[in-house]
Amino acid sequence: MKAKIVITPKKAVLDPQGKTVQAALEQMGHDGVKAVHVGKYLEIELEGDAEAWRPKIDEACHKLLSNPVIEDYHFTIE
Amino acid sequence: MRFAVLQFPGSNCDQDCVHVLGGVLGQQADYLWHKEESIGDADAVVVPGGFSYGDYLRTGSIAQFSPVMNAVKAFADGGGLVIGICNGFQILCESGLLPGALVRNRSLQFRCEHVYLKVSTADSPFTREVPEGKLLRVPIAHGEGCYFADEATLAGLQANDQILFQYATEAGELTDEANPNGSVRNIAGICNAGRNVCGMMPHPERASENILGGEDGRLIFDGMLRHLETAAGLGQAAVAEA
Numbered sequence: 001m002k003a004k005i006v007i008t009p010k011k012a013v014l015d016p017q018g019k020t021v022q023a024a025l026e027q028m029g030h031d032g033v034k035a036v037h038v039g040k041y042l043e044i045e046l047e048g049d050a051e052a053w054r055p056k057i058d059e060a061c062h063k064l065l066s067n068p069v070i071e072d073y074h075f076t077i078e
Numbered sequence: 079m080r081f082a083v084l085q086f087p088g089s090n091c092d093q094d095c096v097h098v099l100g101g102v103l104g105q106q107a108d109y110l111w112h113k114e115e116s117i118g119d120a121d122a123v124v125v126p127g128g129f130s131y132g133d134y135l136r137t138g139s140i141a142q143f144s145p146v147m148n149a150v151k152a153f154a155d156g157g158g159l160v161i162g163i164c165n166g167f168q169i170l171c172e173s174g175l176l177p178g179a180l181v182r183n184r185s186l187q188f189r190c191e192h193v194y195l196k197v198s199t200a201d202s203p204f205t206r207e208v209p210e211g212k213l214l215r216v217p218i219a220h221g222e223g224c225y226f227a228d229e230a231t232l233a234g235l236q237a238n239d240q241i242l243f244q245y246a247t248e249a250g251e252l253t254d255e256a257n258p259n260g261s262v263r264n265i266a267g268i269c270n271a272g273r274n275v276c277g278m279m280p281h282p283e284r285a286s287e288n289i290l291g292g293e294d295g296r297l298i299f300d301g302m303l304r305h306l307e308t309a310a311g312l313g314q315a316a317v318a319e320a
Contacts, residue, residue, distance in 0.1 A: 009181075013226050014260050016186050064143070067136055067172065069179040070226055 001046045003057045005075040007066045008039035039071070050077045079306045082110040082120035084150070084166075086141050091127035091163065094283045099124070102286055103299055112144035121306050122159040123150055125166030127219075127281060137180065137222045138168030147173055159203055159302055160275045164220055167267070167277030176270055176277045177235065178227030184260025188221040192291075193258055193280060195266055196246040199239045202269050203305035204276040207297045213250055214243070214294040216285040218258060218266075223279040225261035225268075235268060243267035243278055 009015045017038040025033045042065060046053055057075055066073040081099045085092050092109060099107035110117060117123055131140035141147065147169075154160045154175055162170035170176045183189060195214040197205050208214065227235065235241050243266040247256045252264045259279070267278030282295025 012228065013181060014184055014224060016182060016184050016260075020186060064139065065135070067139065067179050069171075069177075069228070070181055 001048075001050060001053075001077065003042075003044040003046055003053065003075055003077045005042040005044070005057070005061060005065060005073060006039060007042070007061075007071050007073045008037050010070055010072055013070045046077070053077055079105050079121045079303060079310075080119060081105055081107045081122050081124055082117050083107055083124045083126055084112060084146060085109050085126075086112045086128070086130035086144060086169075088130045088132055089126050089128035089165070091165075091281065091283060094281075095124050095126045095163070098283045098286045098296070098299060102296065103303060105303065110146060112141070112146045115145045115149055117146070117149045117153055117158075120153075121310075122161070122302055123153060125150070125160065125162035125169050126283075127164030127166060130165055130169060133165075133222075136172070138165060138170075138172040141169045142173040151175060154270075154272075154275050157272065157274050159306065161204065161298070161302065162275075162277040163281055163283065164218075164223070164279055167279055168222065170275060170277045175275050176268060177231045178225055178268070180222050180279070181224045181226055182222050183220070183224050183258070185258075188219070189223070189258045190217070190219040191258070192217050193266070194246045194248055194250070194256065195243040195280060196250055196252065196264075198241045198244055201239055202242055202273045202276065203302050204267075204269065204298050205242050205301060207301040207304060211250075212294075212297075213246060213248070214280075214282075214285075214297065215292050216280040216282055216295045218280045219284075220259070220279055223261070224259040225265040225279075227262065232262060235265075236263075238271055240269050240271065240273075241265055241267075242269055242276060243280070
């Protein structure tokens with residue numbers, strides 16, 4: 001069983017990495033790229049009950065894995 | 079006065095801070111390993127720059143869970159003086175001792191250069207010794223120094239006079255060109271609402287001796303020292319009266 005966590009920068013925060021990647025995609029010749037957001041992806045291998053893990057992973061995301069001032073997160077446990 | 083300079087795995091400005099506080103200011107300055115659970119009898123805490131825990135996950139994010147940080151939080155909550163420099167600023171934000179966060183520089187480049195700082199208020203232990211109107215010339219060296227806070231937080235910082243340092247031109251203007259990292263409102267350093275915890279990206283400890291090109295940074299440590307001496311003097315006076 002794994003928790004799969006995706007962390008992305010909040011919209012209001014400068015995302016120069018995303019902007020630079022977007023420029024590179026356009027340089028490659030890709031038209032129609034509206035925006036790029038560079039975030040993080042984590043996999044945490046777990047054992048035990050998925051529902052019991054859900055609030056613990058949520059707390060870990062809130063306190064450690066992401067910074068709520070600058071980032072949003074969502075996760076699945078499967 | 080006794081200063082505790084924290085050491086995390088990856089701290090690399092700790093020796094500079096001890097040198098300035100001990101060798102230049104003539105105070106007692108001791109290293110404090112991050113596994114310690116007490117700050118002992120220190121009068122002030124310095125969270126130095128570097129790359130604590132290799133900047134893994136986010137800068138400063140892991141250090142907040144070091145045992146010593148619980149002691150630092152308790153010390154700060156009790157009004158103790160704490161200054162976080164560069165990575166120390168990032169750690170204090172991640173720990174919740176200061177509002178906001180520091181993200182990747184707008185340029186994506188590590189910036190290592192001298193900047194000018196406008197001192198926005200003299201009403202703090204960290205800025206009280208800076209002559210009115212004086213700009214501080216101190217170096218920065220960081221890749222993730224872009225200060226961010228939401229509008230409500232910024233309004234609070236402004237209203238409470240918590241913005242201590244702002245990147246400025248040599249003429250003291252807060253322009254976009256003078257902003258090395260994209261920080262909102264050119265913010266280089268702030269303090270908490272209690273005014274006893276300061277975080278700043280520039281390195282005052284690298285600008286505290288003329289042999290290193292200037293001693294503007296020393297004014298910040300001088301301010302902390304005067305504040306502590308004043309507090310100690312008042313304490314002694316109270317004891318004498320009793």
